[in-house]
Amino acid sequence: MHKKTKFLAYAVILLLAIATVSFQSAPRQHPNIVYILADDLGYGDVSANNPEGKIITPNLDKLASEGMRFTDAHSPSSVCTPTRYALMTGRYPWRSRLPVGVLRGYSRTLIENDRATVASMLRKNGYQTGVVGKWHLGLDWALKKEHEAMASTENYGIKTEMNPEHIDFTREAAQGPNTVGFDYSYILPASLDMPPYCYLENQKLAELPSAYTDGNKLTSGYTGPFWREGKMAPSFDFHGVLPNFIQKAKEFITRQSKTKPFFLYLPLPAPHTPWLPTNNYKGKSKAGEYGDFVQQVDASIGEVLKTLKESGFADNTIVIFASDNGPYWRQNFIEQFNHKAAGPFRGMKGDAFEGGHRIPFIVRWPGKVKAGSVSNATTTLANLMATCADIVSNKDAAFVTEDSYSILPVLLGKTRQVAQQPAVIHSSSVGYYAIRKGDWKLILGLGSGGFTEPRQIKPTVGKPEGQLYNLSVDVAETSDVYAQHPEKVKELTALLEQIKQSKVKILSK
Structure with missing residues (x-):
């Protein structure tokens, strides 16, 4: 093979190799x-x-x-x-x-x-x-x-x-x-x-x-x-x-x-x-x-x-x-x-x-x-x-x-x-807060807080002021266990307040 031809052949191979490496190393376009x-x-x-x-x-x-x-x-x-x-x-x-x-x-x-x-x-x-x-x-x-x-x-x-x-x-x-x-x-x-x-x-x-x-x-x-x-x-x-x-x-x-x-x-x-x-x-x-x-x-x-x-x-x-x-x-x-x-x-x-x-x-x-x-x-x-x-x-x-x-x-x-994610928080149309952590969900308020009647129920003195549900056994929220689990109410209320007051991201422990 002529020296010039051989040189051109090597040059083409080198360029192809460089192009292949560049293509393989180029980041894929974001989706x-x-x-x-x-x-x-x-x-x-x-x-x-x-x-x-x-x-x-x-x-x-x-x-x-x-x-x-x-x-x-x-x-x-x-x-x-x-x-x-x-x-x-x-x-x-x-x-x-x-x-x-x-x-x-x-x-x-x-x-x-x-x-x-x-x-x-x-x-x-x-x-x-x-x-x-x-x-x-x-x-x-x-x-x-x-x-x-x-x-x-x-x-x-x-x-x-x-x-x-x-x-x-x-x-x-x-x-x-x-x-x-x-x-x-x-x-x-x-x-x-x-x-x-x-x-x-x-x-x-x-x-x-x-x-x-x-x-x-x-x-x-x-x-x-x-x-x-x-x-x-x-x-x-x-x-x-x-x-x-x-x-x-x-x-x-x-x-x-x-x-x-x-x-x-x-x-x-x-x-x-x-x-x-x-x-x-x-x-x-x-x-x-x-x-x-x-x-x-x-x-x-x-x-x-x-x-x-x-x-x-x-x-x-x-x-x-x-x-x-x-x-x-x-x-x-x-x-x-x-x-x-x-x-x-x-x-x-x-x-x-x-x-x-x-x-x-x-x-x-x-x-x-x-x-x-x-x-x-x-x-x-x-x-x-x-x-x-x-x-x-x-x-x-x-x-x-x-x-x-x-x-x-x-x-x-x-x-x-x-x-x-420490918890997820929801708000209703009238402003009721609900916080969910694991299987437990606390609603701060009585009634639906929205369009389902009764929307809002005034708490009775000495009675629960909110609702607590264990969604793992009660996904339809038919059994309010607020009175039975005061420690869970206290925990979720405190976490909700911490997230509400924080100006930075709260990370779960």
């Missing part, structure tokens, strides 16, 4: 993360959790068969806004400016200025971030000039709504999803039964809310196709909201690059009221219009999963599915349809009882999370921040929050419980 949050979906509405139920959810069942299904996952609160605050910030909702209750459509942003969020952390780690769906964490709507001074009032627009007549809808909202870490946002301000009924894209109204609705089914008891009266965009279609969000989510996925990871937060507006199944889903379940709407939600999630697969993202995408709290499913519905939306648990949305905050929770991560696995680990949605930081190896102290603990070791099958 994409798609977080789907249903609204008011019960643990027992997912047929994988409740095979005897009257609702069929084939897409969620398939997701569970391909990933890990949790049996003891909880929302930090039993109602919408507080849970979303905890999910985004890794802090329990009672640490916010709105310790009890929910925001409305004209409320200002609840997430504090410069507060770290899951979105801002992932963006710092190179993620393209997007949110499509029901926001319900407030917007700093622009005020008309004559009302601008009100913006400096403490908690203005938090404890009570802003007056819509003071808002200049022609101007972009000053704060919202794009100021807390999202590169792209397409949202409904609050729940689909709360005005204003309109969409905002990147904090700008897609259409001014210049029309008005008188509301619908106002005497239905917050069920069925119920929505409140108020401002709306002229072309707003209540039936089209869920399909619209699914289409926008699919568009977000398909325009992503294969070289940069993405985080899509998809907070669905359903099956929260108004229950509005489209014609092709009416009568498909055996649980009335609510059940039909749930089955439409399931099919919608299937569309998103199909788009991930067709776009070539499925194999390197973590899909997380959860609900923001328990279902609004009253006892008369249980009896009418023989369907337990909360599964075997007592109560419903709003309650301190398990039915208010024990939720469906599924995680799929091909090649990492064992397909068809079931975890009994006790976890809350506040754990997203620490889990995502663990996944991307972010050690920045700015993203270490008071109440978030990584569930990554559980997902990878390395542990059975969430390491170092």
Whole structure:
């Protein structure tokens, strides 16, 4: 072989060897993360959790068969806004400016200025971030000039709504999803039964809310196709909201690059009221219009999963599915349809009882999370921040929050419980605290603390002031053993107070 030819051959071999080593040593791209949050979906509405139920959810069942299904996952609160605050910030909702209750459509942003969020952390780690769906964490709507001074009032627009007549809808909202870490946002301000009924894209109204609705089914008891009266965009279609969000989510996925990871937060507006199944889903379940709407939600999630697969993202995408709290499913519905939306648990949305905050929770991560696995680990949605930081190896102290603990070791099958998590805490719609440690659950208050009657019971002098349940033998919370275990009441009360007062993460001993 000619010397020059031989030299070129050796050079090519050397370059190939260097390229191979470089490729092998290059870090694998972080996984994409798609977080789907249903609204008011019960643990027992997912047929994988409740095979005897009257609702069929084939897409969620398939997701569970391909990933890990949790049996003891909880929302930090039993109602919408507080849970979303905890999910985004890794802090329990009672640490916010709105310790009890929910925001409305004209409320200002609840997430504090410069507060770290899951979105801002992932963006710092190179993620393209997007949110499509029901926001319900407030917007700093622009005020008309004559009302601008009100913006400096403490908690203005938090404890009570802003007056819509003071808002200049022609101007972009000053704060919202794009100021807390999202590169792209397409949202409904609050729940689909709360005005204003309109969409905002990147904090700008897609259409001014210049029309008005008188509301619908106002005497239905917050069920069925119920929505409140108020401002709306002229072309707003209540039936089209869920399909619209699914289409926008699919568009977000398909325009992503294969070289940069993405985080899509998809907070669905359903099956929260108004229950509005489209014609092709009416009568498909055996649980009335609510059940039909749930089955439409399931099919919608299937569309998103199909788009991930067709776009070539499925194999390197973590899909997380959860609900923001328990279902609004009253006892008369249980009896009418023989369907337990909360599964075997007592109560419903709003309650301190398990039915208010024990939720469906599924995680799929091909090649990492064992397909068809079931975890009994006790976890809350506040754990997203620490889990995502663990996944991307972010050690920045700015993203270490008071109440978030990584569930990554559980997902990878390395542990059975969430390491170092001292307890989990729930708050009800009226502000009852509940603390769970191991098998024991303490509720500070009598009654449901939410929507189940009796909601609040005044303690009798000399009698128990709260409720204590051993969930290992009484998952339905039918036997209150508060009086029989004063030492456990004292222990859990002290731990709850320690966590409430702490400004740093408390680690279990």
